[in-house]
Amino acid sequence: MRDVAIVGVGMHPWGKFEGKNFIDLGVDAVAKALADAGMKWEEIQTICSGIFIWGGNAGHLSGQYIASVFGETGVPIVNVYAACATGSSAMRTAYMSIASGQVDVALCLGVDMSPKGVLTAKSDNPQQDMDVLRWRMVGLSNPPYWALECKKRMEKYGTTERDLADVKVLLSKYGSQNPNARYKKLYTRDEVLGSVMVCDPLRLYEICATSDGAAALILCAADKAKEYASKPVKVAATTIGSSIYGDPTLRISALSAPAKAEAPLLSESYSASRQAYEMAGIGPEDVDVLELPDNSSWHYLQYLETCGFCGEGEAEKMLAKGETEIGGKVAVCPSGGFSSFGEAIGAQAIWQVAEVVTQLRGQCGPRQVKNARVGMAQTYGLMGNSGTTILEV
Amino acid sequence: MSQQEQAANAVPAYPGLFTEAQDGVHLMSARCGDCGTHFFPKNHQQHRPGCSRGPVDEVLLHRKGKLASFTTLHYMPPKPFKTEKDITPFPMGMVEFPEGIQVVGIITDCSQDDLKMGMEMETVAYTLYRNEDGQRVQTWGFRPVK
Numbered sequence: 144m145r146d147v148a149i150v151g152v153g154m155h156p157w158g159k160f161e162g163k164n165f166i167d168l169g170v171d172a173v174a175k176a177l178a179d180a181g182m183k184w185e186e187i188q189t190i191c192s193g194i195f196i197w198g199g200n201a202g203h204l205s206g207q208y209i210a211s212v213f214g215e216t217g218v219p220i221v222n223v224y225a226a227c228a229t230g231s232s233a234m235r236t237a238y239m240s241i242a243s244g245q246v247d248v249a250l251c252l253g254v255d256m257s258p259k260g261v262l263t264a265k266s267d268n269p270q271q272d273m274d275v276l277r278w279r280m281v282g283l284s285n286p287p288y289w290a291l292e293c294k295k296r297m298e299k300y301g302t303t304e305r306d307l308a309d310v311k312v313l314l315s316k317y318g319s320q321n322p323n324a325r326y327k328k329l330y331t332r333d334e335v336l337g338s339v340m341v342c343d344p345l346r347l348y349e350i351c352a353t354s355d356g357a358a359a360l361i362l363c364a365a366d367k368a369k370e371y372a373s374k375p376v377k378v379a380a381t382t383i384g385s386s387i388y389g390d391p392t393l394r395i396s397a398l399s400a401p402a403k404a405e406a407p408l409l410s411e412s413y414s415a416s417r418q419a420y421e422m423a424g425i426g427p428e429d430v431d432v433l434e435l436p437d438n439s440s441w442h443y444l445q446y447l448e449t450c451g452f453c454g455e456g457e458a459e460k461m462l463a464k465g466e467t468e469i470g471g472k473v474a475v476c477p478s479g480g481f482s483s484f485g486e487a488i489g490a491q492a493i494w495q496v497a498e499v500v501t502q503l504r505g506q507c508g509p510r511q512v513k514n515a516r517v518g519m520a521q522t523y524g525l526m527g528n529s530g531t532t533i534l535e536v
Numbered sequence: 537m538s539q540q541e542q543a544a545n546a547v548p549a550y551p552g553l554f555t556e557a558q559d560g561v562h563l564m565s566a567r568c569g570d571c572g573t574h575f576f577p578k579n580h581q582q583h584r585p586g587c588s589r590g591p592v593d594e595v596l597l598h599r600k601g602k603l604a605s606f607t608t609l610h611y612m613p614p615k616p617f618k619t620e621k622d623i624t625p626f627p628m629g630m631v632e633f634p635e636g637i638q639v640v641g642i643i644t645d646c647s648q649d650d651l652k653m654g655m656e657m658e659t660v661a662y663t664l665y666r667n668e669d670g671q672r673v674q675t676w677g678f679r680p681v682k
């Protein structure tokens with residue numbers, strides 16, 4: 144296996160863009176990544192693209208539709224889907240194409256335009272699609288899944304409503320300083336606690352919105368990276384995890400879960416992160432910047448433990464002591480997180496990697512993590528999908 | 537109306553998930569004879585790695601279990617969820633059954649203030665709406681044991 148580096152990143156800002164389509168967003172992100180790498184389109188030797196699930200046949204062939212705008216060159220295009228970890232799958236596929244020696248340069252991209260309002264069922268065949276009955280029989284959208292786990296956490300570890308609010312307060316500070324963020328308003332604890340209750344104990348500002356967005360990365364064989372970037376960012380590991388039997392998490396889509404834990408909570412993410420630590424020879428204690436999937440304040444706390452940044456029930460303490468702030472033990476979501484961006488299913492994992500790259504290059508201005516050398520992007524997708532990417536300079 | 541007539545006047549919103557037995561409503565599960573895992577819904581098989589995957593027999597879960605978690609939903613879920621009128625806010629929760637499985641469902645006949653972690657809950661049929669024939673269209677639900 145050869146070493147692989149990231150030499151270009153590009154991002155379309157996150158938000159709602161009604162006058163545009165997914166191709167517009169994707170082309171914008173790819174053009175920016177090419178410009179960032181100082182690379183010509185014809186130099187791309189393979190394309191790994193996240194599927195845009197709401198875009199019909201075109202969305203499922205997102206790579207082809209975006210490539211044709213730049214000019215078709217006959218290179219392998221692979222379109223992948225892994226729910227909210229879609230970008231992680233694209234990233235790993237791009238990485239493997241280069242690490243294996245098959246190509247020297249790969250484009251990895253993800254784009255999404257979320258439908259209006261709450262997401263809902265995509266098929267009506269409960270015999271094969273486990274994602275149907277939860278909507279029809281229980282009215283279970285995603286937030287109650289998180290609220291049910293959060294409530295368990297409160298019972299077990301004494302997590303307070305203040306802890307949940309403080310996550311948003313911190314993330315809003317970083318989001319307000321990120322030009323690509325959708326939400327740039329600063330919030331106080333009282334403002335968060337005053338926001339409308341969505342599903343107890345989670346309030347409106349403690350749950351991420353759904354957004355439109357796109358991000359692209361250009362990966363390159365490490366020995367050729369200097370041709371494109373003055374400061375290439377090495378991919379120390381990029382992994383995918385799936386669930387482990389006996390995981391007690393009520394995972395999104397499912398109507399049941401084992402009562403007795405025989406595997407860790409969020410076992411797909413436990414698996415992805417542990418694979419990454421082993422592959423990189425890097426542990427959580429070495430990580431300066433962590434982008435984790437803060438779909439809600441519960442995720443922020445839980446993921447610190449799932450990925451081994453603290454012991455069970457200790458995340459609230461880490462937050463209260465400022466250990467997750469820029470300047471603390473590990474800067475958690477210095478981008479502002481999903482809290483400031485919103486979810487864009489096919490794009491978010493690639494966006495997280497792009498944010499970490501920008502930190503490791505030292506290009507983040509007021510929210511720059513000083514001397515950041517090691518960064519990690521952790522994703523989470525429904526029904527047992529997860530990915531971890533560890534980067535270093 | 538007798539219990540029988542009442543039952544005849546109700547249809548599940550989707551078949552094969554819960555049933556009315558003599559002692560009340562039960563969730564319809566399936567159990568693997570090899571690895572012992574219970575599934576719900578019964579076709580959502582999640583065997584232990586290494587299991588021979590069967591035989592899988594349909595079984596009814598106990599009617600009663602313990603409340604493992606709960607929340608109150610303050611917004612109406614989108615389609616295909618359908619009720620006669622806006623039922624928000626309404627509680628939902630996870631009930632842990634003696635078979636070693638937790639199942640999620642709407643909680644009825646109480647408010648969130650009545651709910652406590654670990655309390656005993658029972659399975660009931662919950663009416664979502666009436667169809668064109670006047671039948672009650674139902675799903676499963678849970679309520680505290682009185």
Ligand SMILES: [Zn+2]
Pocket residue numbers: 568569570571572573583584587588589590
């Ligand atoms: Zn089995």
